[in-house]
Amino acid sequence: MIVCKFGGTSVASAEQIQKVANIVKSNPARKIVAVSAPGKRSGDDIKVTDLLIHLAMAAVKNEDTEEKIQTVVNRFKAIADGLALDYAICDVIAEDLRERVQGDKSNEELFIDSIKAAGEDNNAKLIAAYFNSIGMPARYVSPKEGLVVNDLPERTFALPEAYINLAPLKNTKEIIVFPGFFGYTKAGVLRTFDRGGSDITGSILAAAVEAELYENFTDVDCVFSANPKVVNDPVEIKEITYREMRELSYAGFSVFHDEALMPVYKIGVPVNIKNTNNPSAPGTRIVPSRPATGRPVTGISADSGFSTLYVSKYLMNREVGFGRKLLQILEDENISYEHTPSGLDDISVIMRSNQLTPENEARILTRVKNELQADDVQMRHGFSMIVIVGEGMRNNTGLAARAATAISKTGANIEMINQGSSEVSLVFGVLQEFENKILQALYGEFFAHVQA
C-alpha cells in the first residue's frame, strides 16, 4: 500500500485535481490520499488557507463574515465547475463554514485553528466526491476517526494512540481521501499542526498503515544538492537518507518539512518526493540507508539569521555547571539554540535571531553577567550557517580541509566550525554577506565534476 500526499499547488484547481486522479488511478497500490487546501494557481493568487485566516479574523472581531464565506465557497465552486461536479458539495462547504464561524471563540487560537482547517477538510470532501464521480470508489475520512493529538499549550503532535486508531485504514477497499493539517484532541477539539501540516498527516497515515512507500507530491521534480536560487543548475538528489535530509533541513531544502519525517523515520517507511506536474520523473527517495555513491557530499544547505551569545570567564572550564547554568538562562527565555562552540575560557551559543527581542536580549546579558560572573558577555548578530552533508563523509580524511580551503579562497573568514558529533555533517558559521559566495564555492568544490 502507498500513501500519497498532494500539496497545495497539486490541488489548487480542477486541472490539478484531474492530474491527481490520474496519478492515483495509475497505481492501484495508491489507496490513501492526504490532501492540502487549494493553494495558489499562479504567483499572485491567494491560498484558500489565507482566505480562511481573513475570515477567522473577521469572525473574531465580530464583523460580518458572509462575504468572506462566499469568497471561499466561490474558490471551491470554480473547482467543482471544472470537475463537472454538481454544486451540492459547495452547499455542504458553505454550511460547514457558517457552522465553524459560530463556533466557540473562548480560546482564539483554537477558534482560528478550526476555521483554517476548513480548507483541507472541505477539499478532501470535494476530491472524494470527484473520485467517485469518475468511477474511482473513494471515501472521505475525517481526522475525527482516530487522528488524536495532544492538548494546549504544547505544539501539536499526534499521540501514540493515533497510530493504533488509524491502522485499520490499511484494509480499505476504496480510496481514502484524508484532509491534511489537523487532528482532534481526546476532548474533540480541533488543532492544526504548526508547520508542514499536510506532510505530517501523510507521514502519520503512512506510519499507521505501515505503507510500503509514502509519496509526497509537490510542484518540484526533486530535491537539489544545493539551493537552485543560489547555485546554477545543481545536481538532483536521487536518493538521500533520513539523516542527510534532516541535517539539510536549513533553507533551500524546505520541500519536505523535517517534522514530517519523524513518523515514517521511526518505522522506516521510505519517502518519495515527486512532482504532480511531471509524475514520470523519478523524484527524490528518502530512505533509511543507501549504497555508497562514491561521492562524499550529498548536499549543501545554508541559512541566515543567526546570532551568537559570547561569554568568557577565566578558568571557566574548571567550573562544573557553568555551561548548564548558561543554557538554563536561555531556556528560561524559551530560546532554543543550534551550536555551542567553546574555547577553554569562553563559550558561544548560536541561536536563531528571530527568537530575540531587545527585551529578552537585555535580560539574558544581564543575567549572564551577574549570575555567572562572566568577564565578558556579548550578543552578535548577522551570521549564516552553511552545512555540508553526506553519509560518505564518515571517515573521509581531508574533507574538512577541502571545505575550509574552498571557503578561504572566497576571502571570507570562517567564524565558526562545528564538526564532531554528527558524522554526516560539517557546519561553518560565516558572516551573512558571504553566504551565497561560499555556497557557490563549496558547490564548485564538491560537485563541479558530477554529471547532473
Next chain:
Amino acid sequence: MIVCKFGGTSVASAEQIQKVANIVKSNPARKIVAVSAPGKRSGDDIKVTDLLIHLAMAAVKNEDTEEKIQTVVNRFKAIADGLALDYAICDVIAEDLRERVQGDKSNEELFIDSIKAAGEDNNAKLIAAYFNSIGMPARYVSPKEGLVVNDLPERTFALPEAYINLAPLKNTKEIIVFPGFFGYTKAGVLRTFDRGGSDITGSILAAAVEAELYENFTDVDCVFSANPKVVNDPVEIKEITYREMRELSYAGFSVFHDEALMPVYKIGVPVNIKNTNNPSAPGTRIVPSRPATGRPVTGISADSGFSTLYVSKYLMNREVGFGRKLLQILEDENISYEHTPSGLDDISVIMRSNQLTPENEARILTRVKNELQADDVQMRHGFSMIVIVGEGMRNNTGLAARAATAISKTGANIEMINQGSSEVSLVFGVLQEFENKILQALYGEFFAHVQA
C-alpha cells in the same frame, strides 16, 4: 618591586640556593621571594614533599615517626652544611616536625596538609637565615600573617581579604622569604593549594603588592611553541599573552600552572618565566597584550585522555532544554567537560576520561537514555585534543584550511573541529594514536620557516 618564586629544583640543594641568593642580590627590586620545598637534586632523588607524605602516612597509622623525621631533617642538614649555616636552624626544623606530627588527626586530609607544608615552611626559614648570614637582610614571613584561604570542602583558594592583608608587604625594607603552597583558614587551619602550589602563592603575593613583575624561576629557559619531547627543537616563545598561555594549558605547557595565572591576570602584572640555572636568558614573558609578531600561531599544544559522550535524538534541536538537561546529568556526577560539538540531531560532550569510572559511566548512559529519551547514546574513549593558539589568528582567513590540510596529509581523520568562540584558538579532536604525528605536522606547517 619584583616578586620572585623559586621552584623545587631551584631550592633543592645548597648550590642551588646560592644561585637563588645571587639572583635576588643582583636586582634590588627583588624584595619578595616565594619558595618551594627542596625538590629533586637528580633524576632518582626523592623530593622533601614526598618524604613528608611518607611521614604523614606513618603518623596517621600511629607508626613510629622519629626515623622519618630524621630523614627530612637530614635533607635540611645537608643544605645547611653546604651553606655554612649552624645547625640551630635544623633543631628548629626537627622541633617543628615533631610538633606537627602530634597535631590534630581528626581530619586526615587537613593533618596530611599540615605535614606536607613543612617542606616549604622550613625551607623559607632556612633560606631567610642563609640570606641574613651572607649580609642580605631578610625576614621569614608565615602565611599565617594574612594568606587567608577558604574552608573545606571546596578546593583551596585565597579569599579576597588575603590580598588586603598582604598588601603592606610592599613597604618591606628587608627581603621577605615566604613559603609557597599553603595558607590558613580564618579559624587558623592550614590548607595547601591543590596544584601549582608555590606558583599560586607567588602570584597572590605579586597581585597583593601590585608588583611591577612576577618572576617565576624554574629549571627551563622558556616556554616552547610546542612540546620539545615531540617536536625537535621548537621555537622559544619570548612573549605570550595571558589568553594564549591559558589556551595552551594542555600538556607540554605545564611550566606554569594556569590557576596560578589568575591573581596576576586580574590586575595585569606581567609574569616572566626564567631559569635559575641560566638567569641571563630572557625567558618567556606572559603579558596582558603584545604587539603583532607577523606570525598567526604562537603555540600548539596537545593532550590525550579524552572521552566523548555521543547522544542523538530526532528533532533534538527543537527541544528547548535538551542540552541543559544533558549537562545537568554530568554535573550530578561532578564531571566537567571541555567541548560540546553538535549536529542538528546529535550532540557530543567531550570530557577528560580520568573523571569516568565504570559505575558513573553506566549511570550516565542509563540516565541519558531514560530521562532524555535519546535514540542513541554512546561513550567513546581514546581521544586527543590538539589546540592551535595565537592572538594573530583573529580574522586570519585560511588558517583553519591550512591546519586541516596539514592534518589530512598525515592520513589521520579529524574527529572534531571546534572553532568559533575563542578568537585565539582552534581545537581539533583526533584519535590518540595520531596525536604526535599531527602535532609534528602542524608545527611544520606553522613554524617551519621561523628562526629559532
